[in-house]
Amino acid sequence: MSLNRSRIRTTLGAAVACVAAATVGVLAPGSASAAAVGVLAPGSASAAAVALPPVHAGFDYQIGGAYTPPAGVKVVSRDHSASPASGLYNICYVNAFQTQAAGDPGGPEDWNRDLLLKDGNGNVIIDPDWDEAILDITTDAKRQSIANKIKVQIDECAAKGFNALELDNFDTYTREVVGGRITASHAQSYIRLLSSYGHGKGLAVGQKNTVELAPNHAANGLDFAIAEECGAWNECSRYLSAFGDHAIFIEYKDAGMKKACQYGDRVSVVQRDVNVSPAGSSGYVRKTC
Numbered sequence: 001m002s003l004n005r006s007r008i009r010t011t012l013g014a015a016v017a018c019v020a021a022a023t024v025g026v027l028a029p030g031s032a033s034a035a036a037v038g039v040l041a042p043g044s045a046s047a048a049a050v051a052l053p054p055v056h057a058g059f060d061y062q063i064g065g066a067y068t069p070p071a072g073v074k075v076v077s078r079d080h081s082a083s084p085a086s087g088l089y090n091i092c093y094v095n096a097f098q099t100q101a102a103g104d105p106g107g108p109e110d111w112n113r114d115l116l117l118k119d120g121n122g123n124v125i126i127d128p129d130w131d132e133a134i135l136d137i138t139t140d141a142k143r144q145s146i147a148n149k150i151k152v153q154i155d156e157c158a159a160k161g162f163n164a165l166e167l168d169n170f171d172t173y174t175r176e177v178v179g180g181r182i183t184a185s186h187a188q189s190y191i192r193l194l195s196s197y198g199h200g201k202g203l204a205v206g207q208k209n210t211v212e213l214a215p216n217h218a219a220n221g222l223d224f225a226i227a228e229e230c231g232a233w234n235e236c237s238r239y240l241s242a243f244g245d246h247a248i249f250i251e252y253k254d255a256g257m258k259k260a261c262q263y264g265d266r267v268s269v270v271q272r273d274v275n276v277s278p279a280g281s282s283g284y285v286r287k288t289c
Helices: 140-160 170-174 184-200 211-216 236-243 254-263
Strands: 037-040 047-050 058-062 073-079 089-095 098-101 132-134 164-168 204-208 224-228 247-251 268-272
Touching (some): 058 268, 170 184, 170 204, 184 204, 184 211, 211 236, 236 247, 254 268
Parallel strands (some): 073 089, 089 164, 164 204
Antiparallel strands (some): 037 047
């Protein structure tokens, strides 16, 4: 099983101004089966009923390996290959815009080379931080082919009983190594395919990072935010402007945690070690406000 690690986001260019988003219904804390709220699936004339994560609930980020959630936790994010935590609201992590690392299941060798982004010399572009190939979402045909492969993981999430999706690397287009070959328009066209499919499976869909596109979250079918290091990047308020209190903040350093905790009376906030290590392992860190 491959280790899915969190990513430290980098951005290019000027930030886009945020606009307020419409308020949506809240799932009662401690209940994974409370009244659902309507979310309009892109391209659909009818709303797909999905249940959002409870607001301001205890959260644990377990994408580096599942373990028994600490006391007070009501929301957990785990890799699609793991099982959901019993009795909690479970978010299913899917690496949607990049492959897994070379040599791991789902690595570049498991993908059609035509679906991997290449540089001017025809070499596959690799995210150097995680040794993951960038998926080429630059055409309708490629986006559909890639989405069909990712949908298998979404099916797995739904079949296991997860409540929501965390589609990682929405912000891949901002990576310096990509060099502008992928645009925000490409990323949004692609994520709409996945969010619509996820809604059809009864799953809420979280926007991972990418605060620049937060004002577009409703059009992109994204129901809540999962933001890494918004405290460190001074971006937390921008997520709240777009998503209201439907946000989860994850920090990796004390300074960022201090800033994120300014909003700890409204949203879920947790500090983890950067490798998101399982409890009991070397390097494990978990702090709350």
